[in-house]
Amino acid sequence: MGPACARRPVLDGEVHDVDAFKAAFRRLAAGVSVVTALHPDGRPAGFTATSVASLAAIPPMATFNMARKASAWPAIEQTSHVLIHFLGVRNRAAAEQLSLDASERFTGDHWAPGPLGLPLLNDVPAWMVCRIIGRYPVEESAVVVVQIEDGGLGDPDVPLLYHEREYWKPGDRA
Amino acid sequence: MGPACARRPVLDGEVHDVDAFKAAFRRLAAGVSVVTALHPDGRPAGFTATSVASLAAIPPMATFNMARKASAWPAIEQTSHVLIHFLGVRNRAAAEQLSLDASERFTGDHWAPGPLGLPLLNDVPAWMVCRIIGRYPVEESAVVVVQIEDGGLGDPDVPLLYHEREYWKPGDRA
Numbered sequence: 001m002g003p004a005c006a007r008r009p010v011l012d013g014e015v016h017d018v019d020a021f022k023a024a025f026r027r028l029a030a031g032v033s034v035v036t037a038l039h040p041d042g043r044p045a046g047f048t049a050t051s052v053a054s055l056a057a058i059p060p061m062a063t064f065n066m067a068r069k070a071s072a073w074p075a076i077e078q079t080s081h082v083l084i085h086f087l088g089v090r091n092r093a094a095a096e097q098l099s100l101d102a103s104e105r106f107t108g109d110h111w112a113p114g115p116l117g118l119p120l121l122n123d124v125p126a127w128m129v130c131r132i133i134g135r136y137p138v139e140e141s142a143v144v145v146v147q148i149e150d151g152g153l154g155d156p157d158v159p160l161l162y163h164e165r166e167y168w169k170p171g172d173r174a
Numbered sequence: 175m176g177p178a179c180a181r182r183p184v185l186d187g188e189v190h191d192v193d194a195f196k197a198a199f200r201r202l203a204a205g206v207s208v209v210t211a212l213h214p215d216g217r218p219a220g221f222t223a224t225s226v227a228s229l230a231a232i233p234p235m236a237t238f239n240m241a242r243k244a245s246a247w248p249a250i251e252q253t254s255h256v257l258i259h260f261l262g263v264r265n266r267a268a269a270e271q272l273s274l275d276a277s278e279r280f281t282g283d284h285w286a287p288g289p290l291g292l293p294l295l296n297d298v299p300a301w302m303v304c305r306i307i308g309r310y311p312v313e314e315s316a317v318v319v320v321q322i323e324d325g326g327l328g329d330p331d332v333p334l335l336y337h338e339r340e341y342w343k344p345g346d347r348a
Contacts (some may be wrong), residue, residue, distance in 0.1 A: 021234035024325050027300040028226065028260045029205040029333035029344060051227035052202065055239045056315040060195035063239055063317055065229045086202045089348045126201040136310050140318055141230040143237055145312055151198055159203035160348055163333055171205060171345025174263045174334055 007031040029163035034062055034085045034098045036111075036119040037075040044106045045075035046131025048098040050162050052084055060148040062130065067141050071102035076144060081131055083118045084146070088146040089169050096162060096167075115150060125157045203337035208259045208272045209238055210285075210293040211249040217281045218293040219249035222272040224336050226258055234322040236304065241315050246277035250318060251309065257292045258320070260300040262331025263343050268295050269334060270341075289324060299331045 037045045044161035047070060055061040062084065066073060071156065087095050098105050106119065114120025115129045134145035161168040204224035211219045221244060229235040236258065240247060250256065261269050272279050280293065288294025289303045308319035335342040 006329060018231045018234070021322055022326070023230055023327065024260065024300040024302055024322075025228050025236075027262070027327070027330070027333060028207065029203075029335055030227070031203040031337075033202065039306045051229075051237075053204070053225035053227055053239055054199050054239075055225075055317065056241065056313060057192045057348070059313060060192070061312060061315065062199075063225075063227075063237065065227055065237055068229065086198065088201070092348050126198040128198055134310065134312060135337055136308065136317070136319070138235060138308060139233060141231060141235065143229065143310070143317055143319065145310070145317065148195055148198075151194070151203070155195065156201070159201060159337055161203055163205075163344060167348040168336060169345040169348045170335060174266050174341040174343045 023036075026164050027170070029161050032087045032095050032160040032162050032167070033064070034087060034094065034121055035072070035082050036085070036121070037072065037079045037082045038118060039075045040078055044111070045072040045102075046098055046105055046119055047072045048095045052086075055145065061145060062128075063143055063145050063148060063149065065141060065143055066142050068137065069140060073142070076132070077135065079132070081116050081118060081129060082146065083114060084128045084130055085121050085124040086126040087160040089160050090120065090157050091124055092160055093168050094121050125159070126153050127144070127151055196337060198339050203276055203335050203342070206261045206269050206334040206336050206341070208240070208261060208268065208295055209246070209256050210255045210259070210295070211246060211256045212292060213249045214252055219246040219276075220272055220279060220293055221246045222269050227258075229319065235307070236302075236322065237317055237319050239295075239315060242311065243314060247316070250306070254306060255290050255292060255323075256304050256306065256320065257288060257294060258302045258304055259295050259298040261334040262299040263334050264331050265295065265298055266341050272290055298328050299333070300327050301325055308348070
């Protein structure tokens, strides 16, 4: 390490230093997904996620993380299937709407019932029908593991990115 | 959905259709991280990851996914701590090297022993000392849950992205 790289300790042993943790994670960019499900009474549930990650290709599996205080958790906790949508830049408004208060997320015509009656967002580049195969509670959060059973591709788009609390487009090759 | 969005089924109920699964996931972009650890005999282990995700801020926790056939799994399986590095565009060569055959990943001066003797990559925008608090095997893979105990920030950089099997820089705001 040269002296040009001045390392400031950010977390410094303070495991509850939320600002420091967030400072580090703000330096990671993420692709933007939306996870949808149905509450037991049939109401749509969903949220914008930056935690969807591939787990394996054989069998095809993925994970996402969420707070168990989230409005969608009662649905995720009790249902068998979710839809995961990968958002393109043209879906930015949907990403924002699925981040609003739960009562506002499904107001409008940006979605319709899709496979298994699950809320399917319009015009996304890719979506997957996922069976929940594991829910691992950790403190106040949970890791959810899914197996992909079906899905589809829409028109291609460049992927929507989230970084530094803003949405971005990809640029040039690095 | 208008007719302009021609949905081709990609997974089509074939849960082992690896190409279709990959086609969907190629439409997700991801930030690039490197996870490092020590084998029980002290040799460095590590890999380039696109699965690192925040789990919670209080306490600060994150997850990453990996194959249990990966060269680094014996280290991750048996050790208490890992370093997670968030890579910037200036770290592209390190991202590529940590994706090579395991025997080549730590050849060179792109790293040095860091906190707890863990391999610390030079000149990354952010890194975190993480205690492993959960390992959840799923089929041939595993979800690893960590609590962030310490960390640091290097010089800022734009985050390195991975998408469509290539490295990218972020572009404009979406």
